[in-house]
Amino acid sequence: MRGADYVIKRTAFAVITVFVAVTINFALFRLAPGSAISNLSRVPHATQELREALKREFGLDKSKGAQYAIYLKQLAHGNLGVSFENQQPVSHNLWEALKNTLPMVLLGTVFAIVFGTLTGVIAAWRRGTALEGATVTTALGFYSMPTHWLGLMLVILFTGVLPTGGMANDFLINPSFWTHLKDVLSHMVLPSLTLGLVLYGEYTLIVRSAMLETLGEDYILTARAKGLKPWAIVRKHALRNAMLPIATLVALSLGYIVAGAILIETVFSWPGIGRAVYDAVLQRDYPMLQGAFLLLTISVVFFNLVADLLYFKLDPRITT
Secondary structure, eight states, X not given: OHHHHHHHHHHHHHHHHHHHHHHHHHXXXXXXXXXXXXXXXXXXXOOHHHHHHHHHHHTTTSOHHHHHHHHHHHHHTTOOOBOTTTOOBHHHHHHHHHHHHHHHHHHHHHHHHHHHHHHHHHHHHTTTSHHHHXXXXXXXXXXXXXXXXXXXXXXXXXXXXXXXXXXXXXXXXXXXXXXXXXXXXXXXXXXXXXXXXXXXXXXXXXHHHHHHHHHTSHHHHHHHHTTOOHHHIIIIIIHHHTHHHHHHHHHHHHTTTXXXXXXXXXXXXXXXXXXXXXXXXXXXXXXXHHHHHHHHHHHHHHHHHHHHHHHHHHOTTOOO
């Protein structure tokens, strides 16, 4: 029952975390300067009567407590509300943005996992050499770079070579499927590369650290004494036993995929979740902000829960 108790405890903590985050999100956006009514672009010079009518329409004339109660009731029915800006259901807007975010972020994350793991293993195996120093220095450099600055540098470097904004070429008229796919992929390269390079540094450093700890174990010395080939030692013994922190890092990273990267999507004008959040902040679109941050919260909390359970599965010594 110890394992069941651990799962129940972590799951309950995740549910409480989501509820607290929902409450904070509701309050936080309404404490920000400005108002949703004054930021609606279609009424920049609205009369007081029109402003009052819009407040009643969006339920902003009610007290904060009443708005919160209505919000929780809608959430209980799976209703995220209607966007103030375009009068579309928030769930529809988020789904359209999510469909754009996921391919871009997944591509960058897969790039980081593959190359970060490879370079981390090589750096650990070649410890004390110039190769390790160059690898660690490069990883630290990318890991410490501000995401938006790296994106801007890539825009400067690849202007005229690769598309630096948007998701597709608006001047392509009725393109074929393959032409459209090629166009989208070419637009996806730079934002995905920006995200991938930042995550690559993190993965390299974590994998190297985990591998160094594993390579110092007695069973690795025994495998070397038996005359096993270096790559066999790394693959079958060292890497397999270093998978605990690596698997946990992957699970935690997946939690941020749904959120996208607000700065990256803003720099490259990528129409995803991050850009939707940025636009909603500017317009004080409370339902969109609440829906987007709820999606982010559930994603992060869920994959943190997955990481906790995975850690417990891989390391049975954990009981609390």
